[in-house]
Amino acid sequence: MRMRKILPACVLSCCLTGLMAPAAFADGCPDQEIAVETLKMKRAEDSEKAGKLKEAFNAAKTVAWECLGNDAGKRREALIKRVGRTLGDQEEKQGRLKEAFDWYLAAGLEADADRVMLKRANAKPDDTNAVGNAIDHFKRRNNEARVREMRGIAARNVDKWLTAEDKAFAARKDSREELGKARDWVYYAEAxxxxxxxxxxxxxxxxxxxxxxxxxxxxxxxxxxxxxxxxxxxxxxxxxxxxxxxxxxxxxxxxxxxxxxxxxxxxxxxxEKKSEAEKQKTESARQDKFKKDQQSLEKELGL
Known part of the structure; x- marks a missing residue:
């Protein structure tokens, strides 16, 4: 008899709890948001399968994986790295190193981003943007060895432009353009x-x-x-x-x-004002003389 009294109470309690429970949440996300993020992830994966890599990458980047759990988070991260590496590799093979770097960095492929940034600076040692960007990048990465290496390139450019300045001044006594180039490199060389x-x-x-x-x-x-x-x-x-x-x-x-x-x-x-006045005075005198000469000539000719 005692068991019969307790059982209905438990059942009633469970029923009430079910009626009072809110919509299901995953890590604090409501059902509607979970559905939206699930759809985004599916679109990203479908785009990758269809070969639409940029669409896949951008779609995956917008997925709030926290609402989908660890498994979806791992799939999202793997897709971003996989697609980012492919896109970066495509740009790198075409010699578009800046674009390749951007893809690697966005995909979280730090080693590849470092490698391509260094490759770009070494390929364009005369380009202040290439070397300057490398310095900024490796400073953010706390890679002092690479920073020193890039500053070394800049220092060599300072000397190169000073040599060019010497030749320019000897030739035309104006070498400010070359000095300006040297000064631009001083900023990056810090020397x-x-x-x-x-x-x-x-x-x-x-x-x-x-x-x-x-x-x-x-x-x-x-x-x-x-x-x-x-x-x-x-x-x-x-x-x-x-x-x-x-x-x-x-x-x-x-x-x-x-x-x-x-x-x-x-x-x-x-x-200038005085010169202009003198010029006008001279011109006026010239015109007066011309008129007199003309009148004299006409008189001689009986006109």
Missing amino acids: GSGKVTERAEKRGDTLATDDARRSIENAIAYYQFADKPQKAKGVRDKARKLGDEHARKGENKLAVEFYSLAGDDAKAAAL
Whole structure:
């Protein structure tokens, strides 16, 4: 009799519990979300089977595997790595190393990503983007040995461009483009800055002794490059004096150019205004003379 009383109570309790239970959850995910994520995973796997690898990869990346359990999570991770490796390998074989790196990295294939990043930098040692990206990547990976290796490439490029600068200056007395390239590589090498600025200052010193307008202009530019404002000011002062000399000789066009180099815009503008007035006066006198000569000729001809 006692057992009969207890059994109905247990059954009743189970029934009530079933009625009061919420919709089924897996790791906190409601049934509807589980269904959505299951469908995403199926689409990813179907796309891979159909050879639509990019679609498969992108679909798998959006799957919230936490709602599907460990087995689905492992399948998702395996698909991403498998497809990512295939896509990366395809790009690598075509020589598109940047794209190959992106696929490997997105797939979590760190060793392959490292390998291709290094391969790209070594294939393009003259490319600041390739070497710079490699430095940034290996810094994030805490691979100091590779970072030093990449900085070594950058340092060699600094020296290469300084050699090119020497030849350019000897040929045309203007090597700022080459110095700029050297300075770009200094940023990645984290060395050689002093060599570049010293070279620029040296070029400024050489050109500052010349009185030619182009030499004066370039000397100022080199001193600005080397961050030597006082030396640049000294050359501007020289340009102003040269402007005065040309103005005294009536060489107004040259004088204006030197005043402009000196940064003396007021003097340059005043002299330009004076030159324009003189030009108009001369033109007016020429036209008056032409009219008089014409009238005289007409009179002689009885016209």
